[in-house]
Amino acid sequence: MPAAKAKPTAAIQAVLGSDDVEVKRIARALAETMTPAGGGDFGSEVIDGISANASEAASRIRQTIDALQTFPFFGGEKLVWLKNANFLGDTVTGRAADVLEGLESLLSMLSAGLPPGICFLLSGTEIDKRRSFFKSFSKLASVTLCDKLDTSKSGWEEEAMELARGLSETAGVRLETDALELLALRTGGDRRTMASELEKLALYLGDAARSATEADVNLLVPMTAEAVIFELGNALASRNTKGALALLQQLLTQKESPIGILLVAIIPTFRNLLAVKELMDRHKLTRPAKPFFFGKTLERLPPEALEFLPRKKDGSINSFSLGVAAQHAHRFSIQELRAAQKTVLEANVSLVSSGDKDPEGLLQQLVIRLSAN
Numbered sequence: 001m002p003a004a005k006a007k008p009t010a011a012i013q014a015v016l017g018s019d020d021v022e023v024k025r026i027a028r029a030l031a032e033t034m035t036p037a038g039g040g041d042f043g044s045e046v047i048d049g050i051s052a053n054a055s056e057a058a059s060r061i062r063q064t065i066d067a068l069q070t071f072p073f074f075g076g077e078k079l080v081w082l083k084n085a086n087f088l089g090d091t092v093t094g095r096a097a098d099v100l101e102g103l104e105s106l107l108s109m110l111s112a113g114l115p116p117g118i119c120f121l122l123s124g125t126e127i128d129k130r131r132s133f134f135k136s137f138s139k140l141a142s143v144t145l146c147d148k149l150d151t152s153k154s155g156w157e158e159e160a161m162e163l164a165r166g167l168s169e170t171a172g173v174r175l176e177t178d179a180l181e182l183l184a185l186r187t188g189g190d191r192r193t194m195a196s197e198l199e200k201l202a203l204y205l206g207d208a209a210r211s212a213t214e215a216d217v218n219l220l221v222p223m224t225a226e227a228v229i230f231e232l233g234n235a236l237a238s239r240n241t242k243g244a245l246a247l248l249q250q251l252l253t254q255k256e257s258p259i260g261i262l263l264v265a266i267i268p269t270f271r272n273l274l275a276v277k278e279l280m281d282r283h284k285l286t287r288p289a290k291p292f293f294f295g296k297t298l299e300r301l302p303p304e305a306l307e308f309l310p311r312k313k314d315g316s317i318n319s320f321s322l323g324v325a326a327q328h329a330h331r332f333s334i335q336e337l338r339a340a341q342k343t344v345l346e347a348n349v350s351l352v353s354s355g356d357k358d359p360e361g362l363l364q365q366l367v368i369r370l371s372a373n
Contacts, residue, residue, distance in 0.1 A: 010119075010142060012110060012114070012141040012142065013030055013119070013120070013121045013142050013143075013144075014122040014123070014137070014142070014143045014144065015027040015030060015122075015123045015143075015144045015146065016088070016123065016125070016127040016143065016144070016146070017125065017127065017145045017147040017148075018125060018126075018146075018147045018148045019125075019146040019147055019191055021192050022146040022191060023125050023146045024123070026144055027083070027121065030121055030144075031079065031121055034079045034119050034121055036077035036078065036079070042072055042078070043076075043078060044078065044080075045067045045078060045079070045080050046081045046083055047063045047081065048083060048084065049085030049087070049123075049124060050086050051087050051093065053093060054087075054092075054096030054098050055098065057086075057087035057094075057099045058096075058099055058101075058102045060085070060087075061082075061099070062102060064082045064106060065102075065106055065109055067080040068080050068109060068114060068115070068118055068120060069109070069115065071117070072117060077117040077118070077119070078117060078118055078119075079121060080120050080121070081120075081121040081122075081123070082120075082121070082122045082123070082124075083121075083123055084123060084124060084125070085122060085123065085124035085126075086124060086125070086126050087099050087126075088103075088124050088127045088131075088134070089126030090128040090130075090131075094126070103133045104133075107136055107137060111136075111140060120141075148190065149189035149190075151189060151229070152263075153312070153313055154310060154311070154312045154321060155312035155314075155316070155318040156189055157318075158318070158319070158320045159189060160184035160185065160189030161181060163189060163194065164184040165180060167191070167194055167195055168180065168183075171195070171202060172202065173202050173205070173212060174210075174212065175201075176214065179212045179213050181291075181292075182217045182218065182221070183198075183217050183221060185227050186221045186222070186224065187224055187227070188224035188225065190224065190226075193224065197220070197221045200220055201217070201221075204216065225251065228247055228251055228254075229251065229256075229261070229264055230265075231243075231247055232244060232247040232251065232265045232266075233265050233268065233324075234324065234328075235247055236265075236266065236270075236367065236371050237269055237273060237324065237327075237328035238328050238331065239328075239332075239372070241367070241368060241372055244367045244371050245364060245367055248261070248363060248364065248367055258351060258359035259351045259352060262344070262366075263348075266344060266367075268310075268321070269325070270337060270340045270341060270370065271310055272310060272321055273328065273332060274337040274338065274340075274341060275308060275309050275310060275322070275325070276322050276325040276326045276329050277334055277337055278308075279301075279305065279306075280326060281334065283305060285297055285326070287327060288326050291319075291320050291321075291323030291324045292320060293323065294326045295317075295319030297326075298317060309322065310322075340370050343366065343369055343370065344370070347363075347366045
Protein backbone atom coordinates (compact mmCIF):
# COMPACT_ATOMS: atom_id res chain seq x y z
CA MET A 1 0.00 0.00 0.00
CA PRO A 2 1.27 3.53 -0.68
CA ALA A 3 2.68 5.44 2.23
CA ALA A 4 0.16 7.94 3.54
CA LYS A 5 1.56 11.46 3.31
CA ALA A 6 -1.43 13.51 4.35
CA LYS A 7 -2.06 14.46 7.96
CA PRO A 8 -5.17 13.23 9.78
CA THR A 9 -8.17 15.29 8.74
CA ALA A 10 -11.60 15.97 10.19
CA ALA A 11 -13.05 15.00 6.80
CA ILE A 12 -11.96 11.38 7.38
CA GLN A 13 -13.10 9.84 10.66
CA ALA A 14 -13.13 6.28 12.02
CA VAL A 15 -14.57 4.63 15.11
CA LEU A 16 -13.20 1.13 15.59
CA GLY A 17 -12.80 -1.46 18.33
CA SER A 18 -14.19 -4.49 20.13
CA ASP A 19 -16.64 -2.52 22.30
CA ASP A 20 -19.56 -2.63 19.88
CA VAL A 21 -21.88 -0.57 22.10
CA GLU A 22 -19.45 2.32 22.35
CA VAL A 23 -18.43 2.09 18.68
CA LYS A 24 -22.05 2.40 17.57
CA ARG A 25 -22.80 5.23 20.00
CA ILE A 26 -19.81 7.37 19.02
CA ALA A 27 -20.17 6.64 15.30
CA ARG A 28 -23.84 7.64 15.40
CA ALA A 29 -22.97 10.91 17.13
CA LEU A 30 -20.17 11.60 14.66
CA ALA A 31 -22.46 10.90 11.71
CA GLU A 32 -24.91 13.51 13.01
CA THR A 33 -22.22 16.16 13.20
CA MET A 34 -20.66 15.24 9.83
CA THR A 35 -23.93 15.18 7.88
CA PRO A 36 -24.36 18.59 6.22
CA ALA A 37 -27.18 20.70 7.60
CA GLY A 38 -30.18 20.83 5.33
CA GLY A 39 -28.85 18.03 3.15
CA GLY A 40 -31.91 15.89 3.66
CA ASP A 41 -31.84 12.46 2.05
CA PHE A 42 -29.03 13.57 -0.22
CA GLY A 43 -26.75 14.71 2.60
CA SER A 44 -25.48 11.26 3.47
CA GLU A 45 -24.92 7.88 1.88
CA VAL A 46 -24.68 4.89 4.23
CA ILE A 47 -23.14 1.59 3.09
CA ASP A 48 -23.89 -1.40 5.31
CA GLY A 49 -20.49 -2.99 6.02
CA ILE A 50 -21.81 -6.24 7.47
CA SER A 51 -20.70 -8.91 5.00
CA ALA A 52 -21.28 -12.67 5.02
CA ASN A 53 -18.26 -13.45 2.84
CA ALA A 54 -15.32 -11.97 0.95
CA SER A 55 -17.38 -11.32 -2.19
CA GLU A 56 -19.89 -9.22 -0.25
CA ALA A 57 -17.08 -7.39 1.57
CA ALA A 58 -15.33 -6.50 -1.68
CA SER A 59 -18.65 -5.27 -3.08
CA ARG A 60 -19.18 -3.02 -0.02
CA ILE A 61 -15.71 -1.50 -0.50
CA ARG A 62 -16.40 -0.81 -4.20
CA GLN A 63 -19.73 0.83 -3.26
CA THR A 64 -17.86 3.02 -0.79
CA ILE A 65 -15.29 4.11 -3.36
CA ASP A 66 -18.05 4.87 -5.90
CA ALA A 67 -19.94 6.90 -3.30
CA LEU A 68 -16.82 8.90 -2.41
CA GLN A 69 -16.25 9.69 -6.09
CA THR A 70 -19.85 10.75 -6.71
CA PHE A 71 -20.60 14.42 -6.13
CA PRO A 72 -23.71 15.26 -4.09
CA PHE A 73 -26.95 16.01 -5.92
CA PHE A 74 -27.49 19.73 -6.43
CA GLY A 75 -23.88 20.38 -5.31
CA GLY A 76 -23.11 21.04 -1.67
CA GLU A 77 -21.66 18.50 0.77
CA LYS A 78 -22.12 14.80 1.51
CA LEU A 79 -21.17 12.22 4.16
CA VAL A 80 -20.25 8.70 3.07
CA TRP A 81 -20.48 6.26 6.00
CA LEU A 82 -19.17 2.69 5.70
CA LYS A 83 -21.05 1.37 8.70
CA ASN A 84 -20.39 -1.69 10.88
CA ALA A 85 -17.62 -3.06 8.65
CA ASN A 86 -16.81 -6.60 9.79
CA PHE A 87 -13.99 -7.41 7.34
CA LEU A 88 -11.13 -5.43 8.90
CA GLY A 89 -10.07 -8.09 11.40
CA ASP A 90 -7.83 -11.13 11.20
CA THR A 91 -10.53 -13.39 9.74
CA VAL A 92 -10.94 -15.54 6.63
CA THR A 93 -12.92 -12.73 5.01
CA GLY A 94 -10.49 -10.06 6.16
CA ARG A 95 -7.53 -11.95 4.67
CA ALA A 96 -9.18 -12.62 1.29
CA ALA A 97 -7.32 -11.25 -1.72
CA ASP A 98 -10.37 -9.36 -3.07
CA VAL A 99 -10.86 -7.63 0.26
CA LEU A 100 -7.20 -6.68 0.64
CA GLU A 101 -7.15 -5.35 -2.94
CA GLY A 102 -10.32 -3.35 -2.30
CA LEU A 103 -8.92 -1.83 0.89
CA GLU A 104 -5.74 -0.90 -0.97
CA SER A 105 -7.81 0.90 -3.60
CA LEU A 106 -9.79 2.71 -0.89
CA LEU A 107 -6.58 3.76 0.84
CA SER A 108 -5.08 5.01 -2.43
CA MET A 109 -8.12 7.15 -3.08
CA LEU A 110 -8.13 8.62 0.42
CA SER A 111 -4.40 9.32 0.17
CA ALA A 112 -4.98 11.33 -3.01
CA GLY A 113 -7.56 13.48 -1.21
CA LEU A 114 -11.36 13.49 -1.16
CA PRO A 115 -13.34 15.61 -3.62
CA PRO A 116 -14.46 18.98 -2.22
CA GLY A 117 -17.49 18.71 0.06
CA ILE A 118 -17.12 14.95 0.65
CA CYS A 119 -16.34 13.48 4.07
CA PHE A 120 -15.92 9.85 5.07
CA LEU A 121 -16.79 7.92 8.23
CA LEU A 122 -15.71 4.29 8.84
CA SER A 123 -17.03 2.26 11.76
CA GLY A 124 -16.42 -1.37 12.67
CA THR A 125 -15.91 -3.67 15.63
CA GLU A 126 -13.33 -6.01 14.13
CA ILE A 127 -9.95 -4.43 13.43
CA ASP A 128 -6.49 -5.95 13.20
CA LYS A 129 -4.18 -3.15 14.33
CA ARG A 130 -1.15 -5.05 13.00
CA ARG A 131 -2.21 -4.76 9.38
CA SER A 132 -0.73 -2.20 7.03
CA PHE A 133 -4.21 -0.89 6.15
CA PHE A 134 -4.87 0.21 9.72
CA LYS A 135 -1.41 1.74 10.13
CA SER A 136 -1.65 3.71 6.88
CA PHE A 137 -5.30 4.65 7.37
CA SER A 138 -4.52 5.98 10.87
CA LYS A 139 -2.15 8.51 9.31
CA LEU A 140 -4.96 9.87 7.15
CA ALA A 141 -7.92 9.72 9.50
CA SER A 142 -8.89 10.84 12.94
CA VAL A 143 -9.36 7.42 14.59
CA THR A 144 -11.28 6.73 17.79
CA LEU A 145 -10.56 3.31 19.31
CA CYS A 146 -13.11 1.69 21.61
CA ASP A 147 -11.87 -1.64 22.90
CA LYS A 148 -13.39 -3.79 25.62
CA LEU A 149 -11.36 -4.33 28.75
CA ASP A 150 -9.10 -7.38 28.53
CA THR A 151 -9.64 -9.11 31.86
CA SER A 152 -6.76 -11.49 31.16
CA LYS A 153 -4.33 -8.58 31.51
CA SER A 154 -3.15 -6.99 34.71
CA GLY A 155 -4.79 -3.71 35.64
CA TRP A 156 -8.25 -4.29 34.20
CA GLU A 157 -9.84 -3.76 37.61
CA GLU A 158 -8.80 -0.11 37.79
CA GLU A 159 -10.05 0.58 34.28
CA ALA A 160 -13.32 -1.21 35.08
CA MET A 161 -13.88 1.02 38.11
CA GLU A 162 -13.25 4.16 36.06
CA LEU A 163 -15.80 2.90 33.53
CA ALA A 164 -18.29 2.11 36.30
CA ARG A 165 -17.82 5.58 37.77
CA GLY A 166 -18.49 7.27 34.44
CA LEU A 167 -21.51 5.13 33.56
CA SER A 168 -23.05 5.54 37.01
CA GLU A 169 -22.80 9.34 36.70
CA THR A 170 -24.43 9.19 33.26
CA ALA A 171 -27.19 6.94 34.62
CA GLY A 172 -27.72 9.20 37.64
CA VAL A 173 -27.09 6.36 40.08
CA ARG A 174 -25.10 7.20 43.20
CA LEU A 175 -22.83 4.40 44.39
CA GLU A 176 -20.91 4.11 47.61
CA THR A 177 -17.21 3.36 47.08
CA ASP A 178 -17.55 -0.32 48.01
CA ALA A 179 -20.61 -0.63 45.77
CA LEU A 180 -18.76 0.94 42.84
CA GLU A 181 -15.87 -1.47 43.28
CA LEU A 182 -18.17 -4.49 43.51
CA LEU A 183 -20.18 -3.44 40.43
CA ALA A 184 -17.00 -3.09 38.37
CA LEU A 185 -15.70 -6.48 39.43
CA ARG A 186 -18.99 -8.37 39.18
CA THR A 187 -19.64 -7.18 35.64
CA GLY A 188 -16.07 -7.91 34.53
CA GLY A 189 -15.77 -4.38 33.13
CA ASP A 190 -18.25 -5.11 30.33
CA ARG A 191 -19.92 -1.84 29.30
CA ARG A 192 -23.21 -3.36 28.13
CA THR A 193 -23.60 -5.50 31.26
CA MET A 194 -22.63 -2.61 33.52
CA ALA A 195 -25.16 -0.26 31.92
CA SER A 196 -27.89 -2.89 32.24
CA GLU A 197 -27.12 -3.48 35.91
CA LEU A 198 -27.13 0.26 36.60
CA GLU A 199 -30.62 0.48 35.09
CA LYS A 200 -31.68 -2.30 37.44
CA LEU A 201 -30.16 -0.48 40.42
CA ALA A 202 -31.91 2.74 39.42
CA LEU A 203 -35.28 0.97 39.36
CA TYR A 204 -34.54 -0.68 42.70
CA LEU A 205 -33.62 2.61 44.37
CA GLY A 206 -36.55 4.44 42.83
CA ASP A 207 -36.76 7.99 44.12
CA ALA A 208 -34.96 7.13 47.34
CA ALA A 209 -32.46 9.85 48.19
CA ARG A 210 -29.67 7.43 49.01
CA SER A 211 -26.66 5.85 47.38
CA ALA A 212 -26.58 2.21 46.34
CA THR A 213 -24.66 0.19 48.89
CA GLU A 214 -22.43 -2.84 48.56
CA ALA A 215 -25.36 -4.91 49.88
CA ASP A 216 -27.60 -3.57 47.08
CA VAL A 217 -25.07 -4.54 44.39
CA ASN A 218 -24.50 -7.90 46.04
CA LEU A 219 -28.26 -8.53 45.99
CA LEU A 220 -28.98 -7.48 42.41
CA VAL A 221 -25.85 -7.94 40.29
CA PRO A 222 -24.85 -11.51 39.35
CA MET A 223 -21.22 -12.45 38.78
CA THR A 224 -19.76 -12.80 35.30
CA ALA A 225 -17.06 -15.39 34.61
CA GLU A 226 -14.47 -12.63 35.03
CA ALA A 227 -15.92 -11.77 38.43
CA VAL A 228 -15.83 -15.41 39.50
CA ILE A 229 -12.15 -15.56 38.51
CA PHE A 230 -11.46 -12.45 40.60
CA GLU A 231 -13.35 -13.91 43.57
CA LEU A 232 -11.41 -17.17 43.23
CA GLY A 233 -8.19 -15.19 43.63
CA ASN A 234 -9.65 -13.46 46.69
CA ALA A 235 -10.72 -16.77 48.22
CA LEU A 236 -7.25 -18.23 47.73
CA ALA A 237 -5.60 -15.13 49.20
CA SER A 238 -7.88 -15.25 52.25
CA ARG A 239 -7.25 -18.99 52.64
CA ASN A 240 -10.94 -19.76 52.26
CA THR A 241 -10.60 -23.32 50.95
CA LYS A 242 -14.31 -24.12 50.86
CA GLY A 243 -15.14 -20.90 49.00
CA ALA A 244 -12.24 -21.33 46.58
CA LEU A 245 -13.32 -24.88 45.71
CA ALA A 246 -16.91 -23.73 45.11
CA LEU A 247 -15.75 -20.93 42.82
CA LEU A 248 -13.40 -23.27 40.98
CA GLN A 249 -16.24 -25.71 40.39
CA GLN A 250 -18.42 -22.88 39.10
CA LEU A 251 -15.76 -21.94 36.54
CA LEU A 252 -15.29 -25.54 35.47
CA THR A 253 -19.06 -25.96 35.11
CA GLN A 254 -19.03 -22.89 32.85
CA LYS A 255 -16.47 -24.75 30.67
CA GLU A 256 -13.60 -22.43 31.52
CA SER A 257 -10.21 -23.88 30.55
CA PRO A 258 -8.22 -25.36 33.49
CA ILE A 259 -4.99 -23.87 32.17
CA GLY A 260 -6.79 -20.56 31.69
CA ILE A 261 -7.96 -20.60 35.31
CA LEU A 262 -4.41 -21.31 36.44
CA LEU A 263 -2.88 -18.53 34.34
CA VAL A 264 -5.49 -15.85 34.99
CA ALA A 265 -6.55 -16.49 38.60
CA ILE A 266 -4.08 -18.64 40.51
CA ILE A 267 -0.64 -17.61 39.23
CA PRO A 268 -1.27 -13.81 39.47
CA THR A 269 -2.70 -14.19 42.97
CA PHE A 270 0.39 -15.85 44.42
CA ARG A 271 2.81 -13.78 42.36
CA ASN A 272 1.26 -10.63 43.85
CA LEU A 273 1.13 -12.08 47.35
CA LEU A 274 4.84 -12.93 47.32
CA ALA A 275 5.88 -9.58 45.84
CA VAL A 276 3.79 -7.61 48.32
CA LYS A 277 4.80 -9.74 51.31
CA GLU A 278 8.48 -9.11 50.62
CA LEU A 279 7.82 -5.38 50.09
CA MET A 280 5.76 -5.02 53.27
CA ASP A 281 8.27 -6.92 55.41
CA ARG A 282 11.23 -4.99 54.03
CA HIS A 283 9.67 -1.53 54.45
CA LYS A 284 7.49 -2.26 57.50
CA LEU A 285 4.28 -1.39 55.68
CA THR A 286 0.89 -1.74 57.35
CA ARG A 287 -2.06 -3.58 55.88
CA PRO A 288 -4.37 -1.21 53.91
CA ALA A 289 -8.01 -0.93 54.91
CA LYS A 290 -9.01 -0.84 51.23
CA PRO A 291 -7.11 -1.99 48.11
CA PHE A 292 -7.09 1.53 46.64
CA PHE A 293 -5.30 2.93 49.69
CA PHE A 294 -2.20 0.87 48.90
CA GLY A 295 -1.45 3.00 45.84
CA LYS A 296 -0.73 6.01 48.07
CA THR A 297 1.58 3.85 50.16
CA LEU A 298 3.53 2.79 47.08
CA GLU A 299 3.88 6.42 45.96
CA ARG A 300 5.79 7.21 49.16
CA LEU A 301 8.42 4.53 48.49
CA PRO A 302 11.60 5.21 46.48
CA PRO A 303 11.49 4.00 42.82
CA GLU A 304 14.15 1.35 43.42
CA ALA A 305 11.91 -0.30 46.03
CA LEU A 306 9.25 -0.92 43.37
CA GLU A 307 11.41 -2.31 40.58
CA PHE A 308 10.49 -5.96 41.20
CA LEU A 309 6.71 -5.42 41.40
CA PRO A 310 4.50 -6.89 38.65
CA ARG A 311 3.56 -4.34 35.98
CA LYS A 312 0.70 -3.70 33.61
CA LYS A 313 1.25 -3.74 29.86
CA ASP A 314 1.93 0.01 29.81
CA GLY A 315 4.65 -0.37 32.45
CA SER A 316 2.66 1.15 35.33
CA ILE A 317 2.03 -0.61 38.62
CA ASN A 318 -1.33 -2.30 39.14
CA SER A 319 -1.86 -0.81 42.58
CA PHE A 320 -5.38 -2.23 43.00
CA SER A 321 -4.35 -5.88 42.56
CA LEU A 322 -1.34 -5.33 44.78
CA GLY A 323 -3.64 -3.65 47.31
CA VAL A 324 -5.83 -6.74 47.38
CA ALA A 325 -2.72 -8.86 47.97
CA ALA A 326 -1.57 -6.47 50.70
CA GLN A 327 -4.84 -7.02 52.56
CA HIS A 328 -4.17 -10.77 52.74
CA ALA A 329 -0.36 -11.08 52.78
CA HIS A 330 -0.35 -11.37 56.58
CA ARG A 331 -2.09 -14.75 56.25
CA PHE A 332 1.05 -16.31 54.71
CA SER A 333 4.71 -16.51 55.63
CA ILE A 334 7.42 -15.80 53.07
CA GLN A 335 8.35 -19.48 53.16
CA GLU A 336 4.77 -20.53 52.41
CA LEU A 337 4.51 -18.16 49.47
CA ARG A 338 7.82 -19.28 47.98
CA ALA A 339 6.71 -22.89 48.32
CA ALA A 340 3.38 -21.94 46.71
CA GLN A 341 5.24 -20.50 43.71
CA LYS A 342 7.03 -23.81 43.23
CA THR A 343 3.77 -25.74 43.59
CA VAL A 344 2.03 -23.54 41.02
CA LEU A 345 4.93 -23.93 38.59
CA GLU A 346 4.77 -27.71 38.88
CA ALA A 347 1.01 -27.63 38.21
CA ASN A 348 1.57 -25.42 35.18
CA VAL A 349 4.16 -27.82 33.75
CA SER A 350 1.86 -30.77 34.42
CA LEU A 351 -1.09 -29.17 32.65
CA VAL A 352 0.87 -27.89 29.65
CA SER A 353 3.64 -30.41 29.06
CA SER A 354 2.47 -33.79 30.22
CA GLY A 355 -1.19 -33.40 29.27
CA ASP A 356 -2.57 -34.34 32.69
CA LYS A 357 -5.53 -36.71 32.23
CA ASP A 358 -7.47 -35.16 35.11
CA PRO A 359 -6.89 -31.39 34.93
CA GLU A 360 -9.95 -30.63 37.05
CA GLY A 361 -8.75 -32.93 39.82
CA LEU A 362 -5.27 -31.41 39.61
CA LEU A 363 -6.70 -27.91 40.06
CA GLN A 364 -8.83 -29.01 43.01
CA GLN A 365 -5.78 -30.51 44.73
CA LEU A 366 -3.80 -27.36 43.94
CA VAL A 367 -6.46 -25.10 45.46
CA ILE A 368 -6.54 -27.19 48.63
CA ARG A 369 -2.73 -27.18 48.97
CA LEU A 370 -2.47 -23.43 48.37
CA SER A 371 -5.30 -22.26 50.61
CA ALA A 372 -5.12 -24.75 53.51
CA ASN A 373 -3.82 -23.34 56.79
